[in-house]
Amino acid sequence: MSEKKYRILVVNDDGFTAPGIKALIEVMKEIGEVTVVAPDSPQSGMGHAITIGKPLRLDKIHLYEGVEMYKCSGTPVDCVKLAVNKIFKGRKPDLCVSGINHGLNNSINVIYSGTMSAAVEGAIENIPSIGFSLDDYTWDADFEPCKKYIKAIALEVLKNGLQSGVLLNVNFPNKEKPIQGIKICRQANAKWAEDFEERQDPYNRNYYWLTGVFQNNDKGEDSDVWALNHHYVSVVPVQFDMTAHHAISVINEWNFDI
Amino acid sequence: MSEKKYRILVVNDDGFTAPGIKALIEVMKEIGEVTVVAPDSPQSGMGHAITIGKPLRLDKIHLYEGVEMYKCSGTPVDCVKLAVNKIFKGRKPDLCVSGINHGLNNSINVIYSGTMSAAVEGAIENIPSIGFSLDDYTWDADFEPCKKYIKAIALEVLKNGLQSGVLLNVNFPNKEKPIQGIKICRQANAKWAEDFEERQDPYNRNYYWLTGVFQNNDKGEDSDVWALNHHYVSVVPVQFDMTAHHAISVINEWNFDI
Numbered sequence: 001m002s003e004k005k006y007r008i009l010v011v012n013d014d015g016f017t018a019p020g021i022k023a024l025i026e027v028m029k030e031i032g033e034v035t036v037v038a039p040d041s042p043q044s045g046m047g048h049a050i051t052i053g054k055p056l057r058l059d060k061i062h063l064y065e066g067v068e069m070y071k072c073s074g075t076p077v078d079c080v081k082l083a084v085n086k087i088f089k090g091r092k093p094d095l096c097v098s099g100i101n102h103g104l105n106n107s108i109n110v111i112y113s114g115t116m117s118a119a120v121e122g123a124i125e126n127i128p129s130i131g132f133s134l135d136d137y138t139w140d141a142d143f144e145p146c147k148k149y150i151k152a153i154a155l156e157v158l159k160n161g162l163q164s165g166v167l168l169n170v171n172f173p174n175k176e177k178p179i180q181g182i183k184i185c186r187q188a189n190a191k192w193a194e195d196f197e198e199r200q201d202p203y204n205r206n207y208y209w210l211t212g213v214f215q216n217n218d219k220g221e222d223s224d225v226w227a228l229n230h231h232y233v234s235v236v237p238v239q240f241d242m243t244a245h246h247a248i249s250v251i252n253e254w255n256f257d258i
Numbered sequence: 259m260s261e262k263k264y265r266i267l268v269v270n271d272d273g274f275t276a277p278g279i280k281a282l283i284e285v286m287k288e289i290g291e292v293t294v295v296a297p298d299s300p301q302s303g304m305g306h307a308i309t310i311g312k313p314l315r316l317d318k319i320h321l322y323e324g325v326e327m328y329k330c331s332g333t334p335v336d337c338v339k340l341a342v343n344k345i346f347k348g349r350k351p352d353l354c355v356s357g358i359n360h361g362l363n364n365s366i367n368v369i370y371s372g373t374m375s376a377a378v379e380g381a382i383e384n385i386p387s388i389g390f391s392l393d394d395y396t397w398d399a400d401f402e403p404c405k406k407y408i409k410a411i412a413l414e415v416l417k418n419g420l421q422s423g424v425l426l427n428v429n430f431p432n433k434e435k436p437i438q439g440i441k442i443c444r445q446a447n448a449k450w451a452e453d454f455e456e457r458q459d460p461y462n463r464n465y466y467w468l469t470g471v472f473q474n475n476d477k478g479e480d481s482d483v484w485a486l487n488h489h490y491v492s493v494v495p496v497q498f499d500m501t502a503h504h505a506i507s508v509i510n511e512w513n514f515d516i
Contacts, residue, residue: 042311044310044311045307045308045309045310046305046307047304047305047306047307047308047335047375048305048306048307048369048370048375049303049304049305049306049307049333049370050303050305050370050468051303051468052302052303052468053300053302055457055465055466055467056454056465056466056467056468057463057464057465057466058464058466075307077305077370078468081452081454081468082454082466084452085452085453085454086454086456086466108382108498110500111306111378111498111500112306112307112308112335117305117306120369124366124369124449125449148516149514149516152514152515152516153514155515156512156513156514156515160512162505163502163504163505163508165447165502166502166505168509181516182514182516184506184509184510185506186499186501186503186506187499187500187501189423189499191382191383194339194342194343195343196314196339196340196343196344198344199313205315206315206316207313207314207315208313208314208315208316208340208344209313209314210308210309210310210314210336210339235509236501237501237502237505237506237508237509238500238501238502239500239501239502239505240366240369240500241444241445241447242368242369242445242496242497242498242500243444243445243494243495243496243497244421244423244424244495244496244497245444246421247420247421247424247495247497248442248443248444248495250421250495251426251442251493251495252442254414254418255414256407256410256411256414256440257410257413257414258406258407258410258439258440
């Protein structure tokens, strides 16, 4: 059987013009038939936002040879929903890949990331899904070293499948050293320490720019932050059941004064 | 010691004018000192979105007696970040409550909901946090029956604390029958079956409205959907560690062909 049997949905959050999605498309073309639905403007930090209060646009574009491609006015999650419902219709794709993001989505970033939320939405739709991100925030980031890992991980997912309700969050280390291999990890317990830069507009009204510093106090050698710091590709299995199952028995002991 | 010792942050996603946040403020005023930071426009479905590409406005308003209140141009998560950093500054509030949402945030809705994402952000900031939602989507929903439960749940959280990385997702059933009590639950395994209504603008270009039907195939009597269908208040402990810990050993068996 030809390797071209797989039908692959490619999405991202940096928008359809991003070099990161171009690199991901190039890898996926080696594996299957590629359909791209990407935002028409950058959607970083959109998390799992969906568009309710206004209508969506979905327009076919011609950008890469042999690739069916659409730009969408909505969020990354909207892109996945539109792809499943209006493009693939009844017959779901075999794989949904998101990225390659220009910047890390390790640790708590999974929850803010449009890249990862698109992959989560793919998994909610019961499609094997993977998000890819690189520790390089520049537009001209070099995605070449990621490509063989992306292909290998995608092929393993297609071969083995993923457990129900599980997707993968794959992050690539920075280019300071060669990649040392792949580590299967847990999400590090880290967070952003925000600050807001306060400025005044020409009318003397204040406004704020969100800024922040990533703070990791998790020293575990099984975390994604550790793996990336040691130049491994981090692979975190992610779930969208957000229940804190371990807390149910604790709260069952409480006595509510009704 | 006076009951007024607690410092409470109130947020929502329906915006500062919503009757739901008014009801929540009324309950919290009985417990402590209330500070409100709410979006200046409806932010339903914003999930964990943050505002990166543009600046934020934060303006003090005077709406309810004895309440410090601000409206914010950003998302529900932005509201929490601004509150912690620019209003509470170093000294975090004792409690962060979000809602009362006009509409359910049970099951998978936790991931799309601005109400719940604000509470998640509170928990990331290590503040005991609770999101409240009512199964009534109308603007003139009756929040009165929720109030004694909200007070009792908030007081238990303040008394017992919550485990690190855990918050509560509280949903109230519809008004067809009286509330039967409180159930501690897990998130039901349900999803939205989307459809998009396709229309044409006056220039003959297509656009799409997101619509959908909630589909629950989870028959478990320990789920939030079951509790709400049986007219209980559902309380789901939620975590923001999205690692699928049970999948790590499975994926460690894979052989990546690098």
